Amino acid sequence: LGLALYTSSLCAASDATFLYHDYCIIGAGPSGLQAAYFLEQAGRDYVVFERSHAPGSFFALYPRHRKLISINKRYTGKSNSEFNLRHDWNSLLSHDRRLLFQRYSHDFFPDADTMVRYLEDFASLLKLQVQYNTAIVHVTLEKDGQAWNGHYFFLTDQDRQNYKCSSLLVATGTWVPNVVNFPGSEYVEGYETVSINPEDFAGQTVLILGRGNSAFETAENILGVTNFIHMVSRSRVRLSWATHYVGDLRAINNGLLDTYQLKSLDGLLEGDLEDLAIVKDKKGKLHITLRFYLENRNTSAGIDSITLPQDELDNFATRAPYDRVIRCLGWKFDFSIYNRSLRMMPGKGNIKKYPQIKPNYESRGTRGLFVLGTASHSVDFRKSAGGFIHGFRYTTRAVHRLLENRHHGVPWPSTVYPITQLTNSIIKRVNEASGLYQMFSVLADIILLRDNATAFEYLEEYPVGVLAELEMQTGRKVPSGLFVIIMEYGRNFSGADKDVFYYNRAVGEAQHAWQSNFLHPVIYYYKRLPTEHEMRLRPPDWPLPRPDAIHHIVEDFLTDWTAPNAHILPLRRFLENCLSTDLRNFFAESCFLFAFTRQKLPPFCRQGYMRMQGLVGSEGLRRRALEAGLLEDYTLTDFLGSRPPDSHEGSQDRLLRDHVIPVRPLQHLVNAKDE
Numbered sequence: 001l002g003l004a005l006y007t008s009s010l011c012a013a014s015d016a017t018f019l020y021h022d023y024c025i026i027g028a029g030p031s032g033l034q035a036a037y038f039l040e041q042a043g044r045d046y047v048v049f050e051r052s053h054a055p056g057s058f059f060a061l062y063p064r065h066r067k068l069i070s071i072n073k074r075y076t077g078k079s080n081s082e083f084n085l086r087h088d089w090n091s092l093l094s095h096d097r098r099l100l101f102q103r104y105s106h107d108f109f110p111d112a113d114t115m116v117r118y119l120e121d122f123a124s125l126l127k128l129q130v131q132y133n134t135a136i137v138h139v140t141l142e143k144d145g146q147a148w149n150g151h152y153f154f155l156t157d158q159d160r161q162n163y164k165c166s167s168l169l170v171a172t173g174t175w176v177p178n179v180v181n182f183p184g185s186e187y188v189e190g191y192e193t194v195s196i197n198p199e200d201f202a203g204q205t206v207l208i209l210g211r212g213n214s215a216f217e218t219a220e221n222i223l224g225v226t227n228f229i230h231m232v233s234r235s236r237v238r239l240s241w242a243t244h245y246v247g248d249l250r251a252i253n254n255g256l257l258d259t260y261q262l263k264s265l266d267g268l269l270e271g272d273l274e275d276l277a278i279v280k281d282k283k284g285k286l287h288i289t290l291r292f293y294l295e296n297r298n299t300s301a302g303i304d305s306i307t308l309p310q311d312e313l314d315n316f317a318t319r320a321p322y323d324r325v326i327r328c329l330g331w332k333f334d335f336s337i338y339n340r341s342l343r344m345m346p347g348k349g350n351i352k353k354y355p356q357i358k359p360n361y362e363s364r365g366t367r368g369l370f371v372l373g374t375a376s377h378s379v380d381f382r383k384s385a386g387g388f389i390h391g392f393r394y395t396t397r398a399v400h401r402l403l404e405n406r407h408h409g410v411p412w413p414s415t416v417y418p419i420t421q422l423t424n425s426i427i428k429r430v431n432e433a434s435g436l437y438q439m440f441s442v443l444a445d446i447i448l449l450r451d452n453a454t455a456f457e458y459l460e461e462y463p464v465g466v467l468a469e470l471e472m473q474t475g476r477k478v479p480s481g482l483f484v485i486i487m488e489y490g491r492n493f494s495g496a497d498k499d500v501f502y503y504n505r506a507v508g509e510a511q512h513a514w515q516s517n518f519l520h521p522v523i524y525y526y527k528r529l530p531t532e533h534e535m536r537l538r539p540p541d542w543p544l545p546r547p548d549a550i551h552h553i554v555e556d557f558l559t560d561w562t563a564p565n566a567h568i569l570p571l572r573r574f575l576e577n578c579l580s581t582d583l584r585n586f587f588a589e590s591c592f593l594f595a596f597t598r599q600k601l602p603p604f605c606r607q608g609y610m611r612m613q614g615l616v617g618s619e620g621l622r623r624r625a626l627e628a629g630l631l632e633d634y635t636l637t638d639f640l641g642s643r644p645p646d647s648h649e650g651s652q653d654r655l656l657r658d659h660v661i662p663v664r665p666l667q668h669l670v671n672a673k674d675e
Contacts, residue, residue: 017162018154018162018163018164019161019162019163019164020163020164020165021045021046021047021163021164021165022044022045022046022165022166022167022407023039023044023045023046023047023165023166023167023168023169023403024046024047024049024153024155024163024165024167024168024169025039025046025047025048025049025169025171026049026136026139026155026168026169026170026171026172027048027049027050027170027171027172027173027373028048028049028050028052028055028056028057028119028123028130028132028171029055029056029057029058029059029119029171029172029173029373030056030092030119030373030389030392030393031171031173031372031373031374031376031392031393031396032048032050032055032169032171032372032373033048033055033092033119033122033123033128033130034092034093034372034392034393034396034397035169035171035372035396035399035400036048036123036128036129036130037092037093037094037122037126037128038396038397038400039400040126040127040128040129041095042400042404042408042410044408046129047129047130047131047163048128048129048130048131049131049134049135049136049155049157049163050130050131050132050133050134051133051134051135051136052132052133053132053133054116054119054120054132055116055119055120055122055123055130056115056116056118056119056120058173058175059112059113059115059116059119060112060113060116061192062112062192063112063213063214063217064191064192064194064196064214064217064218065196065217065218065220065221066111066112066113067109067110067111067112067217067252068090068109068110068111068112068115069109069213069246069250069252069253070089070090070109070110070388070389070390071087071088071089071108071109072088072089072090072101072102072105072106072107072108072109072110073087073088073108074102074106080432082432082433082434083431083432083434085390085434086434086437086438088100088101088102088390089388089389089390090110090115090118090389090390091389091393092122092389092393093393093394093397094122094126096125096126098121098125099118099121099122099125099126101114101118104117104118104121109252134157134158134161135157135158136155136156136157136337137156137157137158137337138155138156138337138339139153139154139155139156139168139337139338139339139342140153140154140339140341140342141153141154141339141341141342141366142154147166148166148167148368148406148407149166149167149367149368150367151366151367151368152164152165152166153165153166153167153168153368153369155168166368166407167368167369167370167403167407168368168369168370169370169372169399170355170369170370170371170372170375171371171372171373171375172333172334172375173331173333173373173374173375174330174331174332174333174353174354174374174375175331175334176331176332176333176334177190177191177192177327177329177330177331177332178329178330178331178332178353179327179329180209180273180274180327180329182273182274182275182276182277182278182291183277183278183279183291183294184277184278184279184280184286185278187278187280187286187325188209188278188325188326188327189324189325189326189327190326190327191210191214191215191218191326191327191328191329194218194326196221198221198222198224198225199225201222201225201226201324202225202226203225203226203227204226204227204323204324205226205227205228205320205321205322205323205324206219206222206226206228206229206230206322206323206324206325206326207229207230207231207232207286207288207318207322207324207325207326208229208230208231208232208325208326208328209231209232209233209273209325209326209327209328209329210231210233210327210328210329210330211231211233211235211236211237211238211249211268212247212248212249212328212329212330213247213248213249213250213253214328214330215231215233215328216231216249216253216254216255216256217253217328218326218328219231219253219255219256219266220253220255220256223255223256223259223266227265228265228266228267229256229266229267230266230267230268230269230318230322231256231266231267231268231269232268232269232270232271232273232276232318233268233269233270233271233273234270234271234272234273235270236270236496236497237249237257237268237496238496239254239496241500242494242495242496242497242498242499242500243382243494243495243496243498244489244493244494244519245382245383245384245494246385246388247382247387247388248382248496256268267317269317269318273329274291275290275291275292276288276289276290276291277289277290277291277293277294278325279294279306279308281321284323285321285322285323286321286322286323286324286325287308287321287322288309288318288322289306289307289308289309290309293306293307293308293309294306330353331353332352332353332354333346333353333354333355333375335355342363342365342366342369343363343364343365343366344356344363344365344366344369345364345365347378350381350382351377351378351381354371354375354376354377354378354381355371355375355378356378357370357371357376357378357379358465358466359379359463359464359465359466360399360402360463360465360466360469360473361376361379361395361398361399361463370399370403372392372395372396372399373387373392373396374387374388374392376392376395379395379442379463379465380439380441380442383441383442384438384439384440384441384442385438385439386439386442390434390438391438391439394434394435394438394439394443394461395439395442395443395463397435397461398443398461398462398463401413401474402473402474405473405474405475406473409475410475411474411475411476412459412462412473412474412475412476413459413460414448414457414458414459414476415457415458416450416455416456416457416458417455417456417458418454418455418603418607419453419454419455419456419579419581419583419603419607420583420585420603420604420607420608422447422456422575422583423568423571423572423575423583425447425456425458426445426447426483426485426521426523426571426575427561427562427567427568427571429445429460429485430485430487430521430553430561431559431560431561431562433445433460433461435460435461436461436485436486436487436521437487437519439461440486440487440488440489440519441464441486441487441488441543442463442464442465442543443461443462443463443464443486444461444462444464444467444484444485444486444543445458445459445460445461445462445484445485445486446458446459446462446467446470446482446483446484446485447459447482447483447484447485448476448477448478448479448482449479449480449481449482449483449579450479450480452480453480453481453579453581454603454606454607457476459474459476462474464484464486464543464544465535467484467529467530467535467544468529468530468531468532468534468535469532470529471529478528478529480527480528481525481526481527481528481578482525482526482529483523483524483525483526483575483578484523484524484525484526484544484547485521485522485523486521486522486523486524486543486544487519487520487521487522488519488520488522488543489517489518489519490515490516490517490518491541493517493518500517505517506518506555506557507554507555508554508566509554509566510554510565510566510567510569510570512554513551513552513553513554513555513570514552516552516554516555517555518555519555519559520552520553520554520555520556520561521552521553521561522550522551522552522553523550523551523553523571523574524544524547524549524550525547525548525549525550525551525578526547526548527548530544530545548578549574549577549578551570551571551574553567553570553571554566554567554570572584581602581603582602582603582604583602583603583604584602584604585604586602586604586605586609587625587630587631588609589631590605590631591604591605591608591609592609595609
């Protein structure tokens with residue numbers, strides 16, 4: 001007994017050293033705060049660990065020249081808050097209208113210091129549980145059958161304080177600079193430390209390694225004071241207006257392209273940086289050569305003993321020496337704090353700077369570990385906006401909904417409507433929804449058909465990559481067919497080598513909607529939920545497997561898909577063909593007529609008129625319907641004959657006329673066939 005009590009006391013003491021929370025979030029950047037907001041609203045037990053003394057520490061340093069490239073469009077001509085978020089790339093999602101970024105800055109491209117202040121207010125006003133000055137230095141896990149995911153996560157901070165969590169949300173972003181090592185790389189200055197004072201570059205010749213926004217941002221800052229600037233990267237420049245990817249080069253930073261193409265000394269070169277070498281001469285000038293020239297040579301012997309490319313090719317492009325070489329190669333995820341037991345592995349190819357995750361943003365190696373924000377961008381890299389605030393604020397909400405269903409039995413939010421509202425529901429969402437618009441081809445609205453297609457259940461902004469797992473991930477059943485509403489660009493419209501300004505680049509006719517180039521809604525119809533096998537075998541560059549039917553709503557110059565003939569009518573007919581039903585709305589007179597002439601009433605009449613619901617008639621409405629040809633002009637006077645105005649029959653005549661009930665010969669009603 002004594003031994004048992006002693007062992008029990010040791011276990012209790014051991015557990016006491018770990019501070020437990022259901023959810024641990026690493027990083028109080030935008031995605032970490034966004035996740036904390038949803039957990040706070042749901043009343044969950046969570047904590048956010050932030051290594052700095054304030055949230056958004058990345059923005060306290062970057063971008064170095066302090067101008068964000070995320071737009072802050074304050075005026076759209078509309079008062080719909082959901083629509084306006086389509087053009088607000090900085091605000092996080094919350095119920096507090098004070099926390100819209102437009103209240104913090106009037107600049108179209110805001111200052112980064114404003115973002116820091118905004119994030120501080122977001123955390124404080126919403127009373128989020130953030131633990132500052134806490135740097136998590138080690139993360140591991142231990143298996144436990146009682147845990148949510150079969151194991152607990154154990155975190156250790158810089159003061160050796162330990163924490164225990166059931167679910168881990170990693171929101172640290174990508175902050176470790178990408179560094180390429182080659183002979184002479186010690187002479188290279190990093191973007192994170194280089195001077196931002198243009199006068200420090202006056203009269204100098206500069207080489208910049210990299211071709212992203214940080215490289216062009218640096219060049220833009222010193223463009224007017226340098227002798228010339230050369231920029232080297234292994235890939236050609238990618239312009240965001242051509243690729244439709246906001247992470248590629250933005251127009252605000254591309255002044256160097258003007259001076260290059262207009263022959264003002266600056267220039268761009270392509271080459272593998274790992275093949276380069278830098279040699280410093282006695283005057284401190286930096287010479288570019290190739291690595292293979294230095295093989296089996298002593299570089300400390302001096303530049304005179306080293307063969308340079310211009311010795312063999314006298315017009316070598318980078319033969320002029322440089323005063324400075326600046327590295328602007330972006331950032332990568334910090335894998336160093338994660339124990340091997342978590343199996344946090346980098347991706348492959350062009351996404352190797354991100355951890356490997358599933359389309360539901362959960363780690364491929366560890367259940368219960370989710371990656372949020374910029375670090376989750378491998379799901380839609382160079383495709384959508386998941387690496388940026390205006391994208392990951394929605395993917396973070398999607399992850400929260402998945403966790404609510406998995407751990408707390410709260411199904412994915414949904415709304416049930418009668419089938420008569422199907423067209424209106426789709427039109428409303430494609431014209432307003434910001435999540436669909438920003439996370440095109442990644443998040444989709446799901447419509448589940450109910451009760452023999454007499455009703456439908458609407459789920460908003462679900463990750464299409466896990467469509468096959470919809471029932472498990474959402475807690476919603478798929479008894480029959482479903483529609484998937486998604487936004488897409490044209491298949492062959494985006495690319496670094498595409499001319500997106502060519503003549504006749506836009507489609508305007510509904511019959512050619514499938515050839516639309518610009519962002520437009522696409523509706524997929526499936527008679528049953530696609531399987532995991534079908535998801536894996538989907539065509540290249542398709543977000544979803546081949547559907548049973550598909551409909552493109554033709555692109556619109558104003559992104560306003562409300563035109564009756566070009567947008568709504570083709571959509572309604574597509575839905576009717578899929579459901580084999582009539583989705584039109586009818587006047588009461590028509591429903592009355594159908595009740596006598598058809599074996600099966602349209603859904604609008606069944607769900608509205610027959611339940612004494614629908615539009616109330618009036619004489620003015622009747623006249624307009626007659627003028628538009630929507631009603632036949634059934635006259636009552638010839639059928640009923642003339643009656644004295646005060647007689648009982650006359651009162652009945654007026655009652656019939658006021659309610660606009662069509663009267664037809666009895667034999668016509670008896671002989672009527674189902675239309």
